[in-house]
Amino acid sequence: MTAQPNHDGAPLAHLPLDALHRSLGARMAPFAGYDMPLQYASGIVSETLHTRQKAGVFDVSHMGQAILAGAGAARALESLTPGDLVGLAPGRMRYTQLLNEKGGVSDDLMVTRLPGVEERLLIVVNASRKADDFALIRERLPQFDFIPLNRALIALQGPRAAAVLGALLPGAEDLPFMSWRAFEESVSSFFVSRSGYTGEDGFEISMRADRAELFVKALLDNDGVAPAGLGARDALRLEAGLPLYGHDLDETTDPVEAGLSWSIGKRRRAEGGFPGFERIDAALRNGPPRLRVGLLPQTKAPVREGAILVSQSGEVAGHVTSGGFSPTLQRPIAMGYVAREYAAPGVSLATELRGNRIGVDVAPLPFVAHRYFKA
Amino acid sequence: MTMLRFTRDHEYLRLDGDVATIGISDYAQAQLGDIVFVDLPKIGKKVTKGSELAVVESVKAASEVYAPVTGEVVEVNAELGEKPALVNDDPLAGGWLVKLRLENAGEVETLMDEGAYAGFVKTL
Numbered sequence: 001m002t003a004q005p006n007h008d009g010a011p012l013a014h015l016p017l018d019a020l021h022r023s024l025g026a027r028m029a030p031f032a033g034y035d036m037p038l039q040y041a042s043g044i045v046s047e048t049l050h051t052r053q054k055a056g057v058f059d060v061s062h063m064g065q066a067i068l069a070g071a072g073a074a075r076a077l078e079s080l081t082p083g084d085l086v087g088l089a090p091g092r093m094r095y096t097q098l099l100n101e102k103g104g105v106s107d108d109l110m111v112t113r114l115p116g117v118e119e120r121l122l123i124v125v126n127a128s129r130k131a132d133d134f135a136l137i138r139e140r141l142p143q144f145d146f147i148p149l150n151r152a153l154i155a156l157q158g159p160r161a162a163a164v165l166g167a168l169l170p171g172a173e174d175l176p177f178m179s180w181r182a183f184e185e186s187v188s189s190f191f192v193s194r195s196g197y198t199g200e201d202g203f204e205i206s207m208r209a210d211r212a213e214l215f216v217k218a219l220l221d222n223d224g225v226a227p228a229g230l231g232a233r234d235a236l237r238l239e240a241g242l243p244l245y246g247h248d249l250d251e252t253t254d255p256v257e258a259g260l261s262w263s264i265g266k267r268r269r270a271e272g273g274f275p276g277f278e279r280i281d282a283a284l285r286n287g288p289p290r291l292r293v294g295l296l297p298q299t300k301a302p303v304r305e306g307a308i309l310v311s312q313s314g315e316v317a318g319h320v321t322s323g324g325f326s327p328t329l330q331r332p333i334a335m336g337y338v339a340r341e342y343a344a345p346g347v348s349l350a351t352e353l354r355g356n357r358i359g360v361d362v363a364p365l366p367f368v369a370h371r372y373f374k375a
Numbered sequence: 376m377t378m379l380r381f382t383r384d385h386e387y388l389r390l391d392g393d394v395a396t397i398g399i400s401d402y403a404q405a406q407l408g409d410i411v412f413v414d415l416p417k418i419g420k421k422v423t424k425g426s427e428l429a430v431v432e433s434v435k436a437a438s439e440v441y442a443p444v445t446g447e448v449v450e451v452n453a454e455l456g457e458k459p460a461l462v463n464d465d466p467l468a469g470g471w472l473v474k475l476r477l478e479n480a481g482e483v484e485t486l487m488d489e490g491a492y493a494g495f496v497k498t499l
Contacts, residue, residue, distance in 0.1 A: 001385040001403050001431070001438050027408075044434040045409040231408065231435055300456075301412045302432050325411040325434045332412075354414060354430065 015061045016152045016209035017216060024220075024227050031230055032127035034062040039229040047232035048239075048327040051198060052368070055158035056228030057219050063153055064130025065206060068137065069120040070144035074113065077121060080140060081111075082255060082274045084265025085121070088113035093178050093193055095263050097255050098125075098133060103276020104251040105258065107133050108243070112180045112193060122180070122191070124153070124204075126245045151191075152212035156219060157202030157228075157236070162373065164222045165192070165203050168215075172203065177373045190215075194373055198233065199240025199366060201373040238333060239326050241294060241365030247305060248292060248321040248335055256283035257337065259292045259365070290318060291343040294367060295334040297323075297351075298359035302332040307351045309338060309360060317342045317349050326367060333367050334360070379467075380443070380486035383495065386428075387467065388443045390483055398471040399431060399440060399462065402496045407433040410462045415451040415472060422446065422475070424482055429472050431462060444482040446475035 012035040015021070021028065026037035037059060039047060050056055068077060074085040083096025093112035097105045107129040112122040125133045138146050156165055166173030169183040175194040182189045191206040207215055219225050234244070243249045249258055254276065256264075261284060268274065269284060297303040307320040318338030326333040342349060347362040378390045385403035389396040404410065414430040422428050422442040429440040452471050455461060462470035477483070487495060 001399055001407075001440055027406075038435075039408055043409045045411075235434060301414060302437070304437065325409075325432070327409075327434070 015059055016212050017059050020213050032062055037229040039231045040227050044231035044235060045327040047228035048235045050226050051158045051228050051236060052328055054224035055156060055160035055164055058155040058228050058233050060155050061152045062127035064125040065149040065151055066123050067120055067147045068144050071119050073119045073121050073144050076141045082264040082268050084268055085111055090115040091180050093180055099275040100251055101275050103254045103279035105249045105253055106251055108245055108249055128246055151206045152209045154205045155196050157196045157198040157200045160224045161202040164225055168218055197242055198236035199368055199370045201371055235327055238322050238324055239328055239368040254280055256280055257288035257290050287340060290337045290339050293338055293343050294363035294365040295336055296361045296363045297332045301353055303334050303351055309349045309351050328368050379489055380483055381492035382443045382486055384441050386440055386443045393477050395475045395477055396471045397473045398466055401466050404463050404466045409434050410459045413455040413459050416448050418448050420448045443486055445478045448473055449476045450474035
């Protein structure tokens with residue numbers, strides 16, 4: 001059997017909840033420089049289904065959290081992203097991307113305008129990119145205070161999430177989707193946002209690292225709440241059609257071809273003023289040359305990242321950027337980029353898997369309908 | 376009497392006469408997690424010791440299964456087509472993968488017995 005891949009030997013950082021994960025039977029694996037829980041005893045399929053049916057608790061403390069503060073911070077951060085950040089009301093959040101000079105995505109992130117008179121933006125970025133992101137923001141926006149937060153971050157996702165969190169932090173259950181609130185507690189505050197990356201209703205809760213174990217134990221004390229690892233998180237986001245940085249997004253992909261045009265505000269489209277505006281403006285007006293699509297392999301075997309897609313006539317049509325098995329649909333699913341002429345749902349493509357030709361149909365995203373909270 | 380042997384790559388082999396039943400160890404299935412697809416060879420295929428015999432796909436990744444010995448595929452576990460999770464649930468019995476007719480019975484002696492394999496796994 002193939003050996004499990006080893007990391008490159010660099011020392012791994014440990015999560016504040018490392019001991020709890022191990023006591024819960026987690027299988028740990030290196031990811032983005034962290035020793036992360038890949039799965040617990042029940043396994044990825046069970047954790048994925050449990051999150052869709054009840055609620056899963058994910059430790060995402062490896063992600064980068066920071067505050068950018070100072071008058072004009074939102075306007076300034078718009079010089080690096082295409083999102084409408086100036087238009088963010090206090091306590092509201094948006095998904096956007098840090099762009100390189102060519103309009104390629106150097107990371108995707110959540111930006112929250114914190115309540116209060118002072119202009120403060122809370123940003124959450126990918127673990128694998130946070131060192132570069134933080135250096136970029138410091139370098140490009142030196143006139144603002146930039147404060148990395150060394151806090152734990154826990155995602156509680158699934159249909160039971162609101163009732164469970166509301167019992168611990170009354171009022172959390174009423175938070176609108178994509179909004180944020182601090183819940184004062186005796187020692188330190190919990191930052192709660194109604195958001196996540198699973199397609200389910202749910203929350204992300206940031207707290208002081210030394211408070212995290214007690215909090216997660218309180219979550220897990222509830223019926224229907226179970227720990228879920230990175231493996232389930234990846235399956236859930238793929239089912240939900242959500243792109244993952246380093247796989248479906250990278251420095252070569254622009255937000256339009258990635259299917260993220262919805263995250264580019266109307267004012268920003270008109271005014272520009274973000275890196276790579278020329279490319280993104282052209283893609284918005286004319287359609288991008290290639291598009292991120294859903295893919296349904298016509299086989300029981302998963303088709304994985306890197307597989308080349310060809311048309312009926314044998315032309316290279318694109319490639320797979322994320323592929324795996326959907327626990328919810330009990331079948332292989334994938335995402336990838338295809339040239340625009342092949343991007344319509346229903347188009348039949350093919351790939352080669354271990355010497356066999358496998359049909360792959362273009363499919364609409366998401367594979368599993370989103371169930372975000374609508375007040 | 377049947378005899379159970381293991382490779383350092385976590386395949387097992389159960390010898391019954393000159394036919395070896397091959398699968399992956401309990402340790403291996405636990406490491407892989409939920410198995411969702413098994414790609415089995417065609418009956419009649421000849422494999423040499425150490426060559427690719429099958430592919431086991433978990434939710435996360437595809438893992439090759441290597442032939443512990445040289446031989447010819449005489450049977451595959453067709454039940455895995457509908458129930459790949461048998462490899463997780465019962466790796467040493469219902470979750471077997473392939474039956475090989477041995478070409479060189481001496482190769483079996485190069486594999487670890489149960490005690491040696493249990494000791495090997497403890498070092499991982």
